[in-house]
Amino acid sequence: MSAAKKMPGKPATEMFDDIPVLQRKWRAALRPGDRLPRYEDVMLGSLGRLADHIALLKGDGTLELSRSGRYVQKWLGEERWDIPLAELAPDCATALSEVAASALKNGRPHQASAHCVRDGMVRTYDLLALPTASRWGATLVGAYVNERGAQYNLLDAIFSATDDAVVSLATLRDANGQPFDFQVVHHNKSAELLLEVASGGLLWRQIGQGTSLLAAAEIMEFLLKAVSGGRGEQLEIESDGRYLRMSATAFADVISLTISDVTAMKRRDASFRLLFDNNPMPMWVFDAETKQFLSVNDAAVQHYGYSRAAFLRMKLHEIWPEDEWESHAEALERVGETYHSPRNWRHLRADGSEIEVLTFGRRVPFNDRDGYLVAVADITERRKAEARIAYMAHHDGLTDLPNREYFQERLKQALDQAAGKRVGVLYIDLDLFKNINDSFGHPSGDRVLKQVAERLATAVRGVNLAARLGGDEFAVILAADVSPNEASACATLLIDMLKAPYDIDGQEMVIGASIGIALSPGDGTTSEELMRNADMALYRAKSDGGGVHHFFEREMDLQAQKRRDMEVDLRRAFANGEFELHYQPLVSIASDRISGFESLLRWRHPDKGMISPAEFIPVAEDIGLITQLGEWVLREACHEAVKWPSDVKVAVNLSPAQFRSRNLVQVVISALAQSGLSPKRLELEITESIFLAETDANLAILHQLRELGVGISMDDFGTGYSSLSYLRSFPFDKIKIDRSFVKDLAQRPDCVAIVRAISGLGRSLNITTTAEGVETEDQLDWLRAEGCNEVQGFLFSAARPAAEIAKLLAEFGQRASRAA
Known part of the structure; x- marks a missing residue:
C-alpha cells in the first residue's frame, strides 16, 4: 500500500474519546449469560462518524475483511470487501490480524497500536477490536482504526536516534592537491557521546588539530587511504577498553564516517557458548559439508531424547523421516548465510515419535569448521490447535453439524463427481421454532436445535450430508443419484421425524419442519443454483402452511421469488x-x-x-x-x-x-x-x-x-x-x-378549505401544523396565508x-x- 499524501484522521485527543465510547458501547450491549454481545447492538446504530474508521472482520480461523469504512479504505489502500486479510498490505493485515486474534481469544475488546512506513514517514495508528456474535452463528470483529497526530521522517529519526556515530568530513588539500587533513562538516549527537567531546566541540574543526580520538595517527591514515582510494574502507581499533569499528566511504572530497561501539558484540561472541548451552530452545551446530552434528545444547538432548554422545555420532538425516529425506536435502542445498525454514518439517525423536518443527539457522565458524547454528521451534501442539480451528471453521459451534461453508464445499464436490447423475438439495426450515424461543427462552431453543441436529445426523448417513446453515435453517445433500421419489420419501421421513415431541427438562415441546427440494441437473448444475432453487421451493412450502415439502418448479411465481430475494437481502443488509x-x-x-x-x-x-x-x-x-x-x-x-x-x-x-x-x-x-x-x-x-x-x-x-x-x-x-x-x-x-392536500392548493378550492380547516383546528387546540410535499412558492404562499406553522418538501x-x-x-x- 502506498500513500501519496497524509490521510485525514482525527486528532489524538478525539481518538482517546472514541475508544472509551466504543468500549462502553460494547459492555453495554453484553447481555447476562452471553460470552459476546450481539453484532447488531454494538456495530449498528449510533456509530455516526466512527463508522468510517471501522473495519468489519469475519471468521473464527482465517479472517476476512467483510466491510470497511472510508477512512479504513484509505488506510488499507483497498476498497474491495469480502477478501482475505492476506490480500491486504502486510503491515495493515498483520495489525488487524493480531488485534482481532487477541480480542477473539480473550472474548473482550483489545486495544493495540501499529506502525506503518509510508514514503519515508513513520505513522502510528491506534486500533481497537470489538468481538461480537451474530445471529447466524458467525463471529464478527469490528476493528476501529485511527492515526495518532505525531509522525516523523524515518531517515531523520534513524540518523538522530542511532547509537552509531555518523560524521561527515570534508577533505583539505595542500597546494599540490594532496590531502593532509579533514574538517568536520556534520555529525549526529551520538558522535559527541562516542568520541567523548563537548557539545559543539567537533563541528567545523580540523581533526588533525584536535584532541579527539579522530586525531589518532592510525585513524588519519585510514581516512587518507579512503579518500585516495575512492572506495569504502573499514578499521577496528581498541581504545581504553572499548572496541570501535569504523567504516568510511568517500564521495569525491567528502567522507561519510560511521563509528560503531562493538564492545558488547565482542563480549557476546565470548559468551556464545554460555548462551548456547543454557538456551531453553533446542539448538545445535552441524557441519555444513558432512551434515554431522558438531554440538547440541541441553534443551535439544532433553527434547529429542538422544544422549549427547548419540547426537554427536549422528548426521542430520537420521532425525528426518525417510519420506522427507529428499525434500530436506534439497532445502539444505538452497541455504545461504541465514535461513528460516520455508515450511513445517517433521523430526524423529529417540522414542520414534514425530514432532512438527520450524528451524532457523545461520552460518557460523565452529572449531575451525564451517557449520550452521540451528534453533528449533516445536509447533506440534500449535498444529493440533490449528487443525481444531480448521474443524471449527467448518462446523457449527452449537450443533457440531457441518456449517454453510462446508456444506457448499461438499455440494460442489458432489456435483463435480456426479457425472450427469442426480444430486439433491433439501432446504429445511423449522416451523414454530420462534415460539420456543419466545416462550421458553433461547437456552431451551438451543437445546431443541441440538436435538434436531442429532436426529438429522442419525437419519442422513453415508455419502449424504446434513448441515446447519444458521438459525433454525438446516440442509441435506443427497449425493447418491437420487430420484424424485427417493427425495420425496426422504423429505417426508425428515418431516415426520422432526415433528416428534422434544423433551427439554421434562417439558414436551413440539415444532414442525418445511422442506424445499432441488435436484440437479434439471434444477441447476452449480451449487449456487441448487441452493437458491431449493430455497425458493422452501418458500413455497412455507407459503402452503408449513409441515410439507415442495419441489422447485420453473413455473413458480416470479413475484414470490422476488419477494424471497428481498427477504434474504434485507436480513443480510x-x-x-x-x-x-x-x-x-x-x-x-x-x-x-x-x-x-x-x-x-x-x-x-x-x-x-x-x-x-x-x-x-x-x-x-x-x-x-x-x-x-x-x-x-x-x-x-x-x-x-x-x-x-x-x-x-x-x-x-x-x-x-x-x-x-x-x-x-x-x-x-x-x-x-x-x-x-x-x-x-x-x-x-x-x-x-x-x-x-x-x-x-x-x-x-x-x-x-x-x-x-x-x-x-x-x-x-x-x-x-x-x-x-x-x-x-x-x-x-x-x-x-398530507401532501395530497398540498399538491393542488392553487387549483382546487376544496384542498384550500381542508388545509384552512386543519390549520384552524391546530390553532384552536394549540397543536403545531406541518404541511408535507411543498414544492412551489405558490403552495408556500397559500400555506402561509392559511396559518400553517411548518412546511417540508422539495422546495426547501x-x-x-x-x-x-x-x-x-x-x-x-x-x-x-x-x-x-
Whole structure:
C-alpha cells in the first residue's frame, strides 16, 4: 500500500474519546449469560462518524475483511470487501490480524497500536477490536482504526536516534592537491557521546588539530587511504577498553564516517557458548559439508531424547523421516548465510515419535569448521490447535453439524463427481421454532436445535450430508443419484421425524419442519443454483402452511421469488450495515429557519443501489425485522441530532410493530440516554393505524412517552376515516397535513378549505401544523396565508445524508454546533 499524501484522521485527543465510547458501547450491549454481545447492538446504530474508521472482520480461523469504512479504505489502500486479510498490505493485515486474534481469544475488546512506513514517514495508528456474535452463528470483529497526530521522517529519526556515530568530513588539500587533513562538516549527537567531546566541540574543526580520538595517527591514515582510494574502507581499533569499528566511504572530497561501539558484540561472541548451552530452545551446530552434528545444547538432548554422545555420532538425516529425506536435502542445498525454514518439517525423536518443527539457522565458524547454528521451534501442539480451528471453521459451534461453508464445499464436490447423475438439495426450515424461543427462552431453543441436529445426523448417513446453515435453517445433500421419489420419501421421513415431541427438562415441546427440494441437473448444475432453487421451493412450502415439502418448479411465481430475494437481502443488509438515514428539513414559516429534520430510512443495496422504502418496509414488517430497524433508526437519529443546534429537533417515524413489542418506552429512554439528546428535541411520528388495534395499550404507551418530554406527531392527518376522534383521545403536539392536500392548493378550492380547516383546528387546540410535499412558492404562499406553522418538501430540500446537515443549516443561517 502506498500513500501519496497524509490521510485525514482525527486528532489524538478525539481518538482517546472514541475508544472509551466504543468500549462502553460494547459492555453495554453484553447481555447476562452471553460470552459476546450481539453484532447488531454494538456495530449498528449510533456509530455516526466512527463508522468510517471501522473495519468489519469475519471468521473464527482465517479472517476476512467483510466491510470497511472510508477512512479504513484509505488506510488499507483497498476498497474491495469480502477478501482475505492476506490480500491486504502486510503491515495493515498483520495489525488487524493480531488485534482481532487477541480480542477473539480473550472474548473482550483489545486495544493495540501499529506502525506503518509510508514514503519515508513513520505513522502510528491506534486500533481497537470489538468481538461480537451474530445471529447466524458467525463471529464478527469490528476493528476501529485511527492515526495518532505525531509522525516523523524515518531517515531523520534513524540518523538522530542511532547509537552509531555518523560524521561527515570534508577533505583539505595542500597546494599540490594532496590531502593532509579533514574538517568536520556534520555529525549526529551520538558522535559527541562516542568520541567523548563537548557539545559543539567537533563541528567545523580540523581533526588533525584536535584532541579527539579522530586525531589518532592510525585513524588519519585510514581516512587518507579512503579518500585516495575512492572506495569504502573499514578499521577496528581498541581504545581504553572499548572496541570501535569504523567504516568510511568517500564521495569525491567528502567522507561519510560511521563509528560503531562493538564492545558488547565482542563480549557476546565470548559468551556464545554460555548462551548456547543454557538456551531453553533446542539448538545445535552441524557441519555444513558432512551434515554431522558438531554440538547440541541441553534443551535439544532433553527434547529429542538422544544422549549427547548419540547426537554427536549422528548426521542430520537420521532425525528426518525417510519420506522427507529428499525434500530436506534439497532445502539444505538452497541455504545461504541465514535461513528460516520455508515450511513445517517433521523430526524423529529417540522414542520414534514425530514432532512438527520450524528451524532457523545461520552460518557460523565452529572449531575451525564451517557449520550452521540451528534453533528449533516445536509447533506440534500449535498444529493440533490449528487443525481444531480448521474443524471449527467448518462446523457449527452449537450443533457440531457441518456449517454453510462446508456444506457448499461438499455440494460442489458432489456435483463435480456426479457425472450427469442426480444430486439433491433439501432446504429445511423449522416451523414454530420462534415460539420456543419466545416462550421458553433461547437456552431451551438451543437445546431443541441440538436435538434436531442429532436426529438429522442419525437419519442422513453415508455419502449424504446434513448441515446447519444458521438459525433454525438446516440442509441435506443427497449425493447418491437420487430420484424424485427417493427425495420425496426422504423429505417426508425428515418431516415426520422432526415433528416428534422434544423433551427439554421434562417439558414436551413440539415444532414442525418445511422442506424445499432441488435436484440437479434439471434444477441447476452449480451449487449456487441448487441452493437458491431449493430455497425458493422452501418458500413455497412455507407459503402452503408449513409441515410439507415442495419441489422447485420453473413455473413458480416470479413475484414470490422476488419477494424471497428481498427477504434474504434485507436480513443480510441489516447485518452488513447497508441501511442509512437521510434527513429532510422542517422549516418554520414564521422564522424561515429550520426547526427540525425528519429522519427517513434508506437502503443502499451493494448491487441494486438505492431501494425505495415503499418496496422494503412492508417486507421488513412481514418478516419481523421492522422492530430492530426501528430501534436502530431511533438510536442513530438521536446520536446525529445531538450534534445540531439546540433549537433543532429530530422526528422519527414509529411502526405499529414497535408498539406491539411493548418495549418501545425503554428503547426511547435508552436512545436518549446513550446519545445525550434532550427529550424535548425528539418528535415521534405515528399514523392512525396505531389506534386501530389495542387502542388502550397504545394510548398508555403514548402517554408514557409524553411524560418523558418527547413530542408526539400525527402523520398523514386528514387521510383516515376517524382522525378527529384521535385528537380527543390524545393531546398531540403536531399534526401533519398530507401532501395530497398540498399538491393542488392553487387549483382546487376544496384542498384550500381542508388545509384552512386543519390549520384552524391546530390553532384552536394549540397543536403545531406541518404541511408535507411543498414544492412551489405558490403552495408556500397559500400555506402561509392559511396559518400553517411548518412546511417540508422539495422546495426547501430533499432528504439529505447526515454529512450534509451542516451545509443545510448554514444555508438557512443557523450555526451547526454540538448542543446538549
